Every structure is written in C-alpha cells, then in structure tokens.
Amino acid sequence: MQRAAFASKNSLVTLLVSVLACVFLYFALVGSLFVALTVIGLGLALIVFGEYMGKAEAIHTAFGEHRILGIAVLIMFVLTLPFLLKGNNYLLHIVVMGGIYSVVALGLNFQMGSTGMVNFATAAFFGTGAYTSALLVTKFSISPWLGTVSGLAAAAFLGLLFGIPALKTRGYYLSLVTMALQVIFTLMIINTSWLGGPNGVPGIPAYNIAGFSFKTSVVLFGMKLPYQANYYYLVFAILGLAVLVAGRLYNSHVGLAWNAIEQDEIVAVTQGINQTKIKLLAFALGAAFAGLAGALYGHYTSFIGVENFDFSISLIFICMVLLGGMDNVLGVVLGAMLLTIVDEKLRDFADYRMLMYSLILIIILLARSQGLLPKRIRKYGKLRDSKIEPNF
Amino acid sequence: MSLLLSQVINAIMLGSTYSLIAIGFSLFFGVMDIVVFSAGDVAIVAAFSILVLMGTQMLPVLDSLLPHAVSSVVIVFVGAMITALLMLLMYRLVIKPFEGKSPLMPLLSTIASGIVLRELIGIFYPQGRNPQAFPQMLPSGTISSSLMISWRNVIIILATVFLVALLYWFVNKTKIGLSIQAVSQNREAAMMVGLNWRLSILVTFLIGGFLLGVSGFLVASYSEVVRFDMGSMYGLKGFSAAVVGGLGSMFGGIAGGMLIAFIEVFVTAYIPGGSAYSGVAGFLMVIVFILFKPEGILGEKTVEKV
Numbered sequence: 001m002q003r004a005a006f007a008s009k010n011s012l013v014t015l016l017v018s019v020l021a022c023v024f025l026y027f028a029l030v031g032s033l034f035v036a037l038t039v040i041g042l043g044l045a046l047i048v049f050g051e052y053m054g055k056a057e058a059i060h061t062a063f064g065e066h067r068i069l070g071i072a073v074l075i076m077f078v079l080t081l082p083f084l085l086k087g088n089n090y091l092l093h094i095v096v097m098g099g100i101y102s103v104v105a106l107g108l109n110f111q112m113g114s115t116g117m118v119n120f121a122t123a124a125f126f127g128t129g130a131y132t133s134a135l136l137v138t139k140f141s142i143s144p145w146l147g148t149v150s151g152l153a154a155a156a157f158l159g160l161l162f163g164i165p166a167l168k169t170r171g172y173y174l175s176l177v178t179m180a181l182q183v184i185f186t187l188m189i190i191n192t193s194w195l196g197g198p199n200g201v202p203g204i205p206a207y208n209i210a211g212f213s214f215k216t217s218v219v220l221f222g223m224k225l226p227y228q229a230n231y232y233y234l235v236f237a238i239l240g241l242a243v244l245v246a247g248r249l250y251n252s253h254v255g256l257a258w259n260a261i262e263q264d265e266i267v268a269v270t271q272g273i274n275q276t277k278i279k280l281l282a283f284a285l286g287a288a289f290a291g292l293a294g295a296l297y298g299h300y301t302s303f304i305g306v307e308n309f310d311f312s313i314s315l316i317f318i319c320m321v322l323l324g325g326m327d328n329v330l331g332v333v334l335g336a337m338l339l340t341i342v343d344e345k346l347r348d349f350a351d352y353r354m355l356m357y358s359l360i361l362i363i364i365l366l367a368r369s370q371g372l373l374p375k376r377i378r379k380y381g382k383l384r385d386s387k388i389e390p391n392f
Numbered sequence: 393m394s395l396l397l398s399q400v401i402n403a404i405m406l407g408s409t410y411s412l413i414a415i416g417f418s419l420f421f422g423v424m425d426i427v428v429f430s431a432g433d434v435a436i437v438a439a440f441s442i443l444v445l446m447g448t449q450m451l452p453v454l455d456s457l458l459p460h461a462v463s464s465v466v467i468v469f470v471g472a473m474i475t476a477l478l479m480l481l482m483y484r485l486v487i488k489p490f491e492g493k494s495p496l497m498p499l500l501s502t503i504a505s506g507i508v509l510r511e512l513i514g515i516f517y518p519q520g521r522n523p524q525a526f527p528q529m530l531p532s533g534t535i536s537s538s539l540m541i542s543w544r545n546v547i548i549i550l551a552t553v554f555l556v557a558l559l560y561w562f563v564n565k566t567k568i569g570l571s572i573q574a575v576s577q578n579r580e581a582a583m584m585v586g587l588n589w590r591l592s593i594l595v596t597f598l599i600g601g602f603l604l605g606v607s608g609f610l611v612a613s614y615s616e617v618v619r620f621d622m623g624s625m626y627g628l629k630g631f632s633a634a635v636v637g638g639l640g641s642m643f644g645g646i647a648g649g650m651l652i653a654f655i656e657v658f659v660t661a662y663i664p665g666g667s668a669y670s671g672v673a674g675f676l677m678v679i680v681f682i683l684f685k686p687e688g689i690l691g692e693k694t695v696e697k698v
Binding site: 116118165168169171172173175176177179180181183184187188190191311312315318322351352354355357358359361362365366369 | 512
C-alpha cells in the first residue's frame with residue numbers, strides 16, 4: 001500500500017520535473033534576451049537549490065522508476081514545439097542549430113567527458129563532415145543523403161587518425177596535438193582553392209525525399225510551417241538517436257572502460273582494458289557524431305565557410321560540454337541548447353560573442369566546474385535495484 | 393648566397409621572438425606544472441600598451457630629457473611592466489584557484505582568459521579589429537646593404553640574447569632565482585627547507601610576464617603590424633617551440649624556437665607556393681616531435697611513476 005503511494009508520488013515528481021524543464025526551455029527560447037537570461041538564471045537557481053536541499057537524488061530515483069513517463073513528456077514537447085512556436089522560422093532555426101550542436105557536443109563528450117582527453121579539434125571533425133558532404137554533392141552531384149553518410153565516414157576516419165596521438169600522449173601534449181591539428185585543418189581549407197578556400201562552399205543542395213525538397217514549407221494539422229520545420233524533425237530524430245546511442249554506451253562496458261581510463265590509465269590497463277581500442281573508439285565515434293552533424297549543418301544552411309569550423313568553434317563545443325556537465329548525456333544536450341539560445345539572443349552584441357563565451361567558461365570553471373547536471377555516481381548490483389524512498 | 397644569408401638572418405630573428413615566449417612557457421610550467429595558454433595574448437597586450445604609450449605625450453617629454461634611444465627603452469620597459477603586472481593578476485584570478493585540481497581546468501581557464509584579453513583589445517582599442525601599424529622604434533638603417541642586414545635585425549637578436557643571458561644569471565646566481573629552481577624541482581622539499589614558495593611563484597610570474605612583454609614588442613617590431621588576435625597563433629607557436637625544445641628547459645626553448653622559425657622561413661622561401669603552408673609544416677613537425685620525442689630536444693626524459 002505504502003509502496004504504491006510512493007510509486008504514484010514518484011510518477012508525479014517525474015511528470016512535474018519534466019514538464020517544468022520543458023516550460024523553462026520554452027520560455028528561454030521565446031523570451032527576449034532579458035526574459036531568457038532570467039529564466040535560465042531561475043532554472044540554475046532551482047538546480048542548485050534542489051541539490052542543496054538534497055532532493056536531486058530523489059528526483060533522479062523518480063526518473064529512474066518512471067523513465068517512460070519522462071521520455072514521453074520530452075518527446076511530446078519536441079513534437080509539438082514547431083506548433084507552439086506558431087511556425088516562427090527564426091525560433092525554429094535556433095532550435096535546429098541547438099540540435100545540431102548537441103549532436104557534436106555529445107560526440108565531444110566521449111573524448112572529453114568520459115575519457116578525459118580534451119580535444120580541441122572537434123570543429124575540424126564537424127568541418128570534415130560538412131566539407132565532405134558539401135563537396136561530394138556539389139561537385140559530383142550525388143544524393144545529399146549519400147553525401148551525409150560519406151561525411152560521417154570521412155569524419156570517423158579522421159577521428160581515428162587524430163586519435164592515434166592520444167595513444168602515445170596525454171594531458172597538455174595531447175591538447176597541443178589536437179590544437180595543432182585543428183590549426184592545420186583551418187590552414188589547409190583556407191589555402192586550398194579546391195576546397196573553396198576563404199570563400200567557402202555556396203549552394204549546397206537541400207535534402208529531399210522522393211521529390212519532396214526539405215526547402216519547401218509544409219502544412220501540418222492546418223498550420224503552415226516554414227521549411228525549418230522539416231529540418232527540425234530530421235535533426236531531432238537524429239539527436240534522439242544520438243542520445244540513445246550515447247546513453248547505451250554510457251551504461252555499457254565501453255562507457256565504464258572510458259571512465260576507468262579517465263580515472264587512472266595505468267590501473268585501467270592493468271585491469272585488462274584494451275587502451276588502444278577504447279581510446280580510438282572514443283575518437284572515431286565522437287568524430288562520427290560531429291561529422292554527421294556537420295553534414296546536416298551544410299545541407300541545412302546551404303553555405304559553409306571556414307569560419308564555421310575554426311579553433312574558436314572548438315572552444316565553444318568544449319564550453320557546451322563543460323556547462324552542461326561532463327559525462328552526463330542529458331546535461332551535454334542541455335548545455336548545447338542553452339548556449340545556442342543565449343548566443344542567438346546576444347546576436348545584437350555580436351562583437352562580444354567570444355568575450356561572452358570565454359567569460360562563461362571561466363565562471364563555470366570557478367563556480368561550478370561539475371556543470372549544470374553533474375556526472376552521476378554509477379550504481380551496480382543491489383544499489384541499482386534498491387529503491388530509495390522519496391522524501392518529499 | 394646573399395638570399396640564403398638574408399633568409400638565415402630572417403629565421404634567426406623570427407626564432408628569437410619564438411624563443412622568448414617559449415622560455416616564458418617553460419618558466420611557468422617549471423614552477424606550477426601548468427601551461428599558461430594566454431601567454432601569446434599577454435605578449436600582444438604589451439605591443440598594444442606600447443602603441444598606446446606612443447600615442448600619448450610620454451615620448452616627447454622623455455625625449456626632451458633623455459636621448460631618443462633611452463626613452464624608447466623606457467617605453468618598452470613600461471609596456472613590459474604592464475604585462476608583468478597583468479600576469480600576476482592572471483595568476484591570482486585564473487590559475488591559483490585551480491591549484492591541486494584537474495590540470496584540465498587551468499588549461500581551459502588560461503585559454504579563455506587569453507580570449508578575454510584578445511577580445512577586450514578588439515572591442516576597446518579604436519578600430520581594434522583592424523591591423524594596426526606598429527611604430528618603428530628600432531633604428532632602421534642598414535649595416536651592410538649587400539648582405540641586407542639592418543640595425544633592426546641586429547637589435548632584435550641582441551635584445552633576445554641579452555634577455556636570455558640576464559634570465560640565466562638571475563635564475564642561477566641570485567637567491568630568489570635559486571629558490572625558483574628549487575620550487576620547480578620539488579615544491580614539497582622546497583617548503584620543508586623553509587623557502588617561501590608562494591613568493592617564488594609570484595616572482596616567476598612577474599619575470600615571465602616581463603619577458604612576454606618584451607617578446608610582444610619584438611614580434612610587433614618584426615612584423616611591423618599588430619593585430620588583436622595575433623596572440624593566439626604566436627602563443628601556439630611559442631608553446632610548440634617550448635615542447636619541441638623540451639618543456640621546462642631554457643635553452644630548449646631557444647632550440648625549439650629556432651627550429652620552428654627555420655622551417656617556416658625556408659618552406660616559405662624555397663618551396664613554390666610554400667608561404668601558404670609554412671604554418672602547416674611547422675605544426676606537423678610539432679606533432680612528429682610529440683609522438684616520437686616527447687621530451688624535446690633538450691628536455692629530460694621523464695619516467696612515469698606509478
């Protein structure tokens with residue numbers, strides 16, 4: 001009897017928290033700069049307050065029990081958002097960009113969050129996907145879908161190559177190698193006219209399914225939605241898949257091996273973890289995520305230039321992972337979304353963009369280095385099955 | 393023949409500017425075991441400070457009191473002192489809070505603070521996002537026109553040699569210099585014998601900042617223009633030089649700086665279309681070094697303790 005009461009309480013908590021999260025995200029998105037910052041600040045305060053009161057663990061348990069409910073609320077929110085936004089193409093554009101960046105950030109999280117290898121070449125992976133797909137499609141007029149798959153494959157291959165230094169070095173040296181590779185990538189693009197040079201690649205065709213171009217607006221349930229809505233659903237389908245993959249990996253022996261390497265490489269190797277395989281996997285998989293997102297980006301914006309893939313963009317991705325919470329899948333997505341929204345709201349102050357990012361980075365590091373949603377302690381065996389009784 | 397010689401001199405000049413910043417990196421790494429990634433931007437702050445000072449009435453006033461050469465030195469000194477203080481501030485704000493935490497944190501915080509400096513210059517200096525002509529403060533005459541050696545070349549190289557010699561003397565002969573060495577070898581042991589390790593660190597940052605300031609002045613004089621974002625590439629090359637030479641080794645920094653400069657200059661001069669790829673060649677060499685000789689040219693081989 002009591003048990004059932006707890007269960008219903010927990011489902012209520014799950015419902016409440018997930019709806020609240022969606023409401024917060026919605027207002028952060030639609031509000032003006034001031035409203036957005038207030039809402040984000042309020043959300044932050046709630047998270048910190050919740051942790052301070054010790055409710056975070058209870059909420060997490062509730063989510064663990066009623067996972068389906070939380071996911072259902074989230075999916076409902078994602079599906080209805082274009083209608084909630086009344087087909088506003090600018091706001092939809094922000095969300096699409098947020099989705100694309102979330103996929104990249106999830107990829108970076110494999111290296112930086114799970115394995116502790118700070119990679120400054122994420123923008124190069126992102127760019128490899130974008131350039132491979134864009135050039136193949138514009139020069140050899142293959143299908144954009146095929147181009148996207150090639151972009152993913154090319155980025156994964158580059159990730160494998162970039163991962164090789166990670167086998168021999170770590171810490172600062174690894175960071176320097178990835179920085180050097182990122183700079184080499186940018187320089188190669190600028191100086192190679194075949195790759196578009198400083199002018200970028202214009203006129204990248206949009207996706208189409210059986211003659212339906214993604215660049216046309218659609219009418220759904222009596223509401224005319226701009227073409228961004230097509231990309232919105234595509235990007236969020238892919239983001240959903242990416243979250244699923246990342247979540248499964250986190251819970252698998254691979255995620256555990258990554259964490260073991262992050263904690264102590266030597267101990268991990270003595271425990272029988274194949275360091276070569278597991279580190280290269282982090283790089284190749286992360287790069288594949290970034291490459292996929294890059295190809296999507298190219299076909300969505302129809303133009304790519306080298307400034308979308310330079311060192312500062314890599315830093316922005318690092319910022320996203322760090323803000324959201326390293327090695328926390330939901331946190332990383334949240335971080336990417338929030339930073340994209342804030343970035344767009346600050347469009348009027350474009351000159352201050354990098355200043356803002358670097359100040360945010362320093363403030364997170366000083367004030368809350370674990371990020372918005374901190375890394376969770378893994379639970380196994382009895383701990384995982386035991387239900388902590390909620391304490392509300 | 394004279395082309396080759398002038399290229400060699402050019403490379404030594406460029407190498408000098410890289411060496412100084414590399415030594416700065418090594419100094420900080422020695423005492424704190426961290427890489428201060430904002431070093432390049434700090435150096436460029438010095439160049440801009442000097443630019444601002446030159447625009448004020450300071451130079452004419454100094455000129456009326458002192459010979460022109462001396463007043464130029466005074467201005468460079470003031471610019472370098474500004475960066476020395478800036479470096480202290482940076483230590484206090486973005487390095488000290490992360491002592492004893494994951495090395496990832498000071499890495500990111502120093503990169504971010506470098507961007508803050510860069511962006512502040514871009515925003516607050518008049519037309520800060522455009523390249524600024526750097527006033528020619530070094531004498532421009534040539535010594536030997538057939539060999540194309542100018543006074544500027546000689547002074548940049550001599551200034552570097554002088555600074556390195558001064559630093560060498562300071563670190564090896566003075567009490568505070570020796571305590572800096574002690575702290576960088578083993579901080580716990582230095583504390584146990586009663587050294588004021590905090591003071592050693594502060595002095596290191598002060599000296600390192602000064603060195604970065606002078607290097608910023610030299611690199612601006614070398615390229616004759618300064619850009620607000622020059623620091624990122626300069627810092628990256630300086631750090632590369634420090635790693636190639638051996639992080640923590642003073643003469644390693646010089647060796648690394650010269651090697652990178654020679655590769656860049658010679659790729660530009662002798663490979664057709666090479667100027668575009670000179671940066672790529674330099675960084676490729678860095679990667680090769682890290683992979684196959686991570687201790688650098690002059691660094692000590694470290695064995696990881698379990």
